[in-house]
Amino acid sequence: MLVIETKKELKDKLSAFFSNSKSLGLVPTMGALHAGHLSLIEKASKENDQVVVSIFVNPTQFNNQKDLEKYPKTLENDLNLIKTVSDSIIVYTPSIEEIYKNNIAAEVYNFDGLDTVMEGEFRDNHFNGVGTIVEELLTSISPNKAYFGEKDYQQLQIIRKLVQLKNIPVEIIGCPIVREESGLAMSSRNERLSTPMRKEAALIYSTLKDAKEMFGTKSALEVIEWVENQFKNNTFLNIEYFQIADIETLKPIKEKLSNKKYRAFIAIFVDDIRLIDNIAL
Numbered sequence: 001m002l003v004i005e006t007k008k009e010l011k012d013k014l015s016a017f018f019s020n021s022k023s024l025g026l027v028p029t030m031g032a033l034h035a036g037h038l039s040l041i042e043k044a045s046k047e048n049d050q051v052v053v054s055i056f057v058n059p060t061q062f063n064n065q066k067d068l069e070k071y072p073k074t075l076e077n078d079l080n081l082i083k084t085v086s087d088s089i090i091v092y093t094p095s096i097e098e099i100y101k102n103n104i105a106a107e108v109y110n111f112d113g114l115d116t117v118m119e120g121e122f123r124d125n126h127f128n129g130v131g132t133i134v135e136e137l138l139t140s141i142s143p144n145k146a147y148f149g150e151k152d153y154q155q156l157q158i159i160r161k162l163v164q165l166k167n168i169p170v171e172i173i174g175c176p177i178v179r180e181e182s183g184l185a186m187s188s189r190n191e192r193l194s195t196p197m198r199k200e201a202a203l204i205y206s207t208l209k210d211a212k213e214m215f216g217t218k219s220a221l222e223v224i225e226w227v228e229n230q231f232k233n234n235t236f237l238n239i240e241y242f243q244i245a246d247i248e249t250l251k252p253i254k255e256k257l258s259n260k261k262y263r264a265f266i267a268i269f270v271d272d273i274r275l276i277d278n279i280a281l
Ligand code: PAF
Pocket: 028, 029, 030, 056, 058, 061, 130, 133, 134, 152, 155
């Protein structure tokens, strides 16, 4: 398996590939890979002649320095996991200098309000950071398809907006959330949960499933109140937000309309570990 650290070397490798007009798939990651990432890599491998997996912990998307410092770095394990899918995948592991040169700063985008709700409300500048790195990867690698998980559904919608805004010729593919046996959405952050906390965190998805059922017969407001109550007296899990939003605009629901589709979104703190999840309603 080829591991490449510079843009130039990656371009050289891929140029031979482009001249044969084959299809290239990109799976951008920040490493600490788990079964959720592997499902993206497997899908990309099935749908393309060549796959690039990028591993880059992007500093400009962290609003919290501690979260950045604590972000797990497990390159050797990541490479072994990627190899289990295919040995012919190219892994791109640029340094911070390679991506940002001397200016570690995010570009400012106008994402039409998609970035000011939910995660955007609680993570200042986060989506500008995501936009900056994803634009850089898409324009320097020029994949035909790029794969992102629906666990970060807001990010997925923002990336769709980004490629529209910047006219980047790529198909953005959203992939379903992969869950642990307990229902907890797979996340690199789960590794930081103690065994009892991990058990407790299963409440997040079971609550989302109940909320989905309730949404069939109750008003959005009743569902929101009910969900908030589920976490009110929980000593381990602290709710940051629970919202029901339009799947296209991500605007919070005002009244249920039959011609609109909705999704419920949640962010929970377990100690200082922040977990997010969502469900289609
Ligand atoms: O979802 C992630 O892991 C990151 O936000 C991404 C898309 C790789 C950009 O750094």
